[in-house]
Amino acid sequence: MLVTGIKSKPVYAPLQADMRGRYHLMLGMGVGAAPLLRVIDEMQSAAAGTLKNTRVLYVPDGGDTGAATGQVSAAPEIERFTAAAVADVQAFRGTPALLEEFRSTLGKSLMGTRLYVAGPESFIGLVMKIALEFNLNKDEIRAEECGTLARRVYCIHCRATTETVRTNIVQCIACDRWLLVRDHYSRRLAAYMGVMVDAEAPGELPPLKEVFL
Amino acid sequence: MNDAQTLAVEVVGIEQVTPLIKHFKLAAVGGGNLPAFSGGSHIIVVMQGAERVHRNPYSLLGSPQQLDTYEIGVRRMEESRGGSHFMHDGVVVGSRLDIAHPVNLFGLDKIARKHLLIAGGIGITPFLAQLEDLHGGAVPYELHYSVRSAEHAAFLERLRRREGERLHMYYDSEGQLIPFEGLLASQPLGTHVYVCGPAGMINHVISTARSCGWPDSHIHWEQFSAPPVGDAFEVFLARSKISVHVPHDQSLLESIEAAGVEVPYLCRGGVCGFCHTRVLELDGELVHNDHFLSDADKAKGSSIMPCVSRARCKRLVLDL
Numbered sequence: 001m002l003v004t005g006i007k008s009k010p011v012y013a014p015l016q017a018d019m020r021g022r023y024h025l026m027l028g029m030g031v032g033a034a035p036l037l038r039v040i041d042e043m044q045s046a047a048a049g050t051l052k053n054t055r056v057l058y059v060p061d062g063g064d065t066g067a068a069t070g071q072v073s074a075a076p077e078i079e080r081f082t083a084a085a086v087a088d089v090q091a092f093r094g095t096p097a098l099l100e101e102f103r104s105t106l107g108k109s110l111m112g113t114r115l116y117v118a119g120p121e122s123f124i125g126l127v128m129k130i131a132l133e134f135n136l137n138k139d140e141i142r143a144e145e146c147g148t149l150a151r152r153v154y155c156i157h158c159r160a161t162t163e164t165v166r167t168n169i170v171q172c173i174a175c176d177r178w179l180l181v182r183d184h185y186s187r188r189l190a191a192y193m194g195v196m197v198d199a200e201a202p203g204e205l206p207p208l209k210e211v212f213l
Numbered sequence: 214m215n216d217a218q219t220l221a222v223e224v225v226g227i228e229q230v231t232p233l234i235k236h237f238k239l240a241a242v243g244g245g246n247l248p249a250f251s252g253g254s255h256i257i258v259v260m261q262g263a264e265r266v267h268r269n270p271y272s273l274l275g276s277p278q279q280l281d282t283y284e285i286g287v288r289r290m291e292e293s294r295g296g297s298h299f300m301h302d303g304v305v306v307g308s309r310l311d312i313a314h315p316v317n318l319f320g321l322d323k324i325a326r327k328h329l330l331i332a333g334g335i336g337i338t339p340f341l342a343q344l345e346d347l348h349g350g351a352v353p354y355e356l357h358y359s360v361r362s363a364e365h366a367a368f369l370e371r372l373r374r375r376e377g378e379r380l381h382m383y384y385d386s387e388g389q390l391i392p393f394e395g396l397l398a399s400q401p402l403g404t405h406v407y408v409c410g411p412a413g414m415i416n417h418v419i420s421t422a423r424s425c426g427w428p429d430s431h432i433h434w435e436q437f438s439a440p441p442v443g444d445a446f447e448v449f450l451a452r453s454k455i456s457v458h459v460p461h462d463q464s465l466l467e468s469i470e471a472a473g474v475e476v477p478y479l480c481r482g483g484v485c486g487f488c489h490t491r492v493l494e495l496d497g498e499l500v501h502n503d504h505f506l507s508d509a510d511k512a513k514g515s516s517i518m519p520c521v522s523r524a525r526c527k528r529l530v531l532d533l
Contacts, residue, residue: 111425112426135324135326137428
């Protein structure tokens with residue numbers, strides 16, 4: 001079965017400011033702060049007024065897809081964003097809280113908005129999934145991958161999604177099948193497809209390897 | 214598309230809807246349904262004129278759900294190269310015409326969250342069919358329609374009746390202008406803008422949208438401009454091994470077709486890229502009038518869109 005060399009695997013590029021946009025919405029997780037600060041610098045030197053129309057939503061590292069909700073105020077990254085003269089910065093305890101705010105922000109946003117996303121691919125995927133619902137196209141979104149390569153894996157058999165997968169095969173959290181993690185990516189599900197690996201020869205599993213670090 | 218794939222139709226109705234616009238209804242010769250189409254589609258009407266064959270694109274303005282007739286609106290052009298005068302003066306109820314199958318280069322974005330339609334004059338025609346699809350749907354839309362004066366407002370009653378408050382009218386005679394900047398700066402995320410009308414209006418909408426931060430993927434436009442006139446020149450078709458004269462008021466594509474060589478085409482307006490042709494030799498310069506090739510490709514000069522583009526040269530050799 002084809003595991004790599006699949007076209008749907010997303011390709012990312014270093015973030016760059018798009019000065020054609022009128023409003024700039026930035027979303028970051030963990031080490032994703034650095035690329036965002038780089039873009040902010042770029043904007044400041046191009047046209048400092050841009051930062052008045054710039055908003056940052058951020059989850060510090062460790063903020064995961066767990067149940068943590070609400071905002072945090074003490075993350076050191078926030079001070080770095082504020083020091084860079086971005087007026088509107090919010091940090092969240094976890095990705096779900098950030099995504100909730102992101103969704104409500106898009107509902108109020110106008111044409112002319114650009115998205116900048118930086119963080120692990122699983123975070124980018126969840127952001128992109130919501131952006132897609134609001135009909136944002138490729139020319140309105142920029143994403144830079146940084147941080148863990150751990151994947152969200154969708155079980156094509158029982159439709160459950162297993163989070164933070166670092167291995168070539170993984171046992172589905174819902175149906176316990178051993179899944180082969182392919183590069184086949186769904187933007188709609190924000191997950192890689194996992195296919196039962198021992199369907200032909202039950203119990204015969206390839207060696208477990210950590211590959212998505 | 215070429216003439217082998219045309220449909221024979223009969224004119225079954227003609228109405229003068231404004232001092233300059235006639236509304237034609239076409240039915241299949243022999244009856245029956247015509248091919249299905251989606252809102253924004255156009256057909257090419259092939260007209261056997263006295264001196265030459267005209268092939269003009271016209272948007273289908275009837276409902277995509279009603280296929281017993283096609284409806285088109287034809288504006289009489291002051292400086293007609295013959296096509297619009299042929300339709301206005303030579304075509305009567307009962308006349309037979311050949312048309313090319315519908316093609317849609319101006320379709321609605323299926324996952325847009327809102328549609329903003331902007332029409333100038335005869336540019337209303339593609340929207341009439343699109344509105345049939347939008348009407349009664351869940352996606353919000355509004356139509357901004359600008360005309361010279363009330364007597365030039367084609368299909369106004371039909372629009373008023375169907376669209377009510379979604380229709381916004383602007384009359385030049387009253388000094389009313391579409392507030393492009395205000396409109397484009399205040400649209401919710403996920404809106405698509407569509408514009409059809411005079412070149413000046415289209416260019417203004419595109420540049421205003423861009424300056425408001427709109428990405429190109431949300432900006433849609435269509436214009437059927439007549440091929441620009443220019444100096445006469447000669448072209449040699451390398452594969453057909455014939456030389457063709459291109460008169461000053463005939464397009465390169467029309468001249469090649471008149472010589473019996475078929476070139477694939479869809480829009481005949483420099484937009485779709487179907488007639489893209491390789492340039493093998495050139496001793497002058499190409500006059501690119503299309504919106505298909507990138508500026509870099511135009512500068513390179515290795516290809517041309519013969520539907521609207523010409524050459525200033527002594528010798529042009531094409532891969533045809």
